Structures are given as C-alpha cells and as structure tokens.
C-alpha cells in the first residue's frame with residue numbers, strides 16, 4: 359500500500375458550516391456505516407488553507423478538504439429546489455434491482471454476448487424522477503452532467519461555484535481541462551461499487567452523507583478489474599459484500615482507507631484510485647415515501663479534470679498509477695489486434711508464465727552448462 363498519511367480518526371468533524379436544509383438536520387445513521395475488515399485507516403481531513411492540502415493533492419493522495427466553500431452557492435440544492443430549478447431537460451436516471459449501481463458502457467454491450475446489464479437507464483424530466491422517488495417502488499440514482507438546460511437560478515448558483523479554488527489546483531498540478539460536472543442525486547443506501555476513473559476528481563458533497571472507500575492504484579491486482587474491452591471496464595469484479603475468494607484470492611489482502619463526507623466537504627479522488635461510494639442513511643430525513651414528506655436523498659457534484667500531461671522523462675521505478683496506465687495500454691493494443699478476450703488472456707499468460715518468475719527461471723548460464 360502506498361505510504362499515505364493515515365489519520366486513525368474515522369469520522370467527520372463538526373465543522374460543517376452549511377446551514378440545515380429544508381428543516382432537516384444533516385445527520386447520518388451510524389449503523390449504516392459499513393465496517394469492512396479491509397478498512398485500514400482514514401483519509402486525512404484538513405481545512406482549506408492547510409499547507410498539507412497542497413502537498414497531498416500535488417502528490418496524488420486523497421484528502422477531504424473542509425471549508426473550501428467550493429459549492430457553497432449550491433447549499434439549497436435539495437429535492438424541492440432541484441425540482442423547481444433543474445429546468446425541463448431530460449436527465450439520466452438509473453434503476454437497479456439491488457442497491458448497487460455498477461457503471462457499464464452501453465456501446466460495448468452487444469460485443470459481449472450473455473452480458474446482463476447491472477442497471478437500466480432512463481431519460482426523464484427531474485419532476486418525473488421525483489414522482490418515481492415518491493412512489494417508492496424502485497431504487498433509483500440520477501446521474502446527470504450539468505448542462506445549459508438547467509434553470510436560471512441554478513445557472514446563477516453554478517457560476518458562483520468557487521471556480522478560482524479549483525483552477526488554482528488545476529494549475530498547481532498541471533491538470534488538463536475540466537471535462538464535466540456530474541450531478542448525483544441518490545437514495546440512501548445506493549452504492550456505486552468499486553471502480554477507478556481516468557480523470558482527476560474533486561467530489562463535492564452537498565446534501566446528506568456518503569461513505570467513501572478508496573484503494574490506492576497499487577491495489578490493482580487485489581481488485582480484479584474486468585477486461586478493458588468489457589462493458590464494465592475499470593470496475594472491480596469483486597462483490598465487496600460477498601467476495602468470492604476462490605476466483606479472487608488476492609482480495610483477502612486488499613487494503614483501503616475511508617472518509618465520510620457531508621455537506622460542504624470536498625474529497626479529492628486522484629486518477630486511478632479505486633472508489634466505492636455509499637449513500638448513508640439519514641437519521642432525520644424521511645425514509646418512508648409519501649407526498650407530504652420528501653424522500654431522503656444525497657446530492658453531490660463532481661468536478662472531473664483531464665490528467666496532467668505525461669512527463670518528458672519517465673522516472674523508474676514506475677509509480678503504481680503509471681504501471682496501471684502502461685498495463686491498460688498493452689491490454690488495449692492486444693484487444694485491437696487480437697479481438698477475442700479469451701485469446702488475449704491465453705497470450706498474456708504465455709508471455710509471463712514461467713518466464714518472469716525468479717524461483718523457476720533457468721539462467722542462461724545454467725542452461726548452457728548442462
């Protein structure tokens with residue numbers, strides 16, 4: 359595991375300055391926090407302006423930043439406000455038969471016969487999403503890139519995000535452009551299972567609490583991602599709640615760190631860091647569905663940035679994130695040339711088996727002496 363400054367303290371501080379929203383207090387139910395044996399510590403939680411924030415972000419290490427006010431202007435973004443102000447554009451809403459919302463790439467589905475979609479994707483107006491939430495029949499997760507269909511109040515809030523705060527890090531770390539801001543409105547108990555992204559991420563929490571579990575890139579082999587050409591590329595094949603140690607034996611040794619983020623917090627999720635994110639149960643918002651009481655939801659907005667350019671001089675030994683990039687490129691090239699994933703697996707095994715294992719390696723000298 360990478361040498362990360364582990365703060366043993368597990369929880370949120372009480373420094374959240376955002377006002378209570380809609381009369382609800384922003385509390386979560388402790389019993390909904392998962393206690394996995396692979397959790398080995400906490401992600402550092404630091405106030406904006408602490409010099410360690412710059413140090414950690416520059417070193418591609420996760421950190422929860424408090425008091426940044428990055429999305430202070432979105433403090434009113436609860437279900438009622440969003441319903442009034444999201445505009446009439448259509449939003450992507452995912453429905454899952456379980457609590458898990460694993461991402462899949464729709465374009466690749468036909469290339470994998472027998473693939474069963476983990477979720478169904480609908481496009482609907484925000485008001486229809488709220489109606490469906492209120493009916494309470496299905497588990498839903500709205501995940502919509504913020505675009506110009508939002509109403510004027512939300513445009514005003516968006517413009518007032520503390521852009522200069524992100525831009526400072528974008529420059530400091532030489533990241534590329536901001537690619538998108540994804541708005542996530544989810545039901546308590548929703549889980550985005552373990553995966554990594556190929557972008558830098560400032561993950562800003564607005565309403566409710568989320569348990570964020572992060573694994574460094576050097577845990578890649580313990581997390582068994584799907585093949586790169588699979589619809590679930592970048593996602594772990596392991597079900598964290600019911601791991602199959604026969605298929606995925608190294609998962610027994612996996613190590614992670616965690617944070618609970620609440621309103622006003624910003625979690626820096628570095629590129630290639632695996633993350634599993636669960637919306638915690640509110641101890642005060644309603645979890646019964648009725649027209650009088652709005653259902654309990656979590657609201658987050660992320661800020662995805664393109665990675666920094668590859669340095670002119672590659673430093674050896676390679677860092678874990680660079681190794682992941684190299685491995686993915688090799689796998690992608692093989693996929694392009696060979697096509698059949700089974701064949702790719704056989705070829706990769708042939709390249710390595712018995713050849714790079716020091717115990718079994720017959721040295722050139724030994725071979726020629728016999």
Ligand SMILES: O=C(O)CCC(=O)C(=O)O
Nearest residue numbers: 542550555561635658660
């Ligand atoms: O909040 C979530 O459920 C998932 C967010 C996520 O995976 C991301 O921002 O990369």
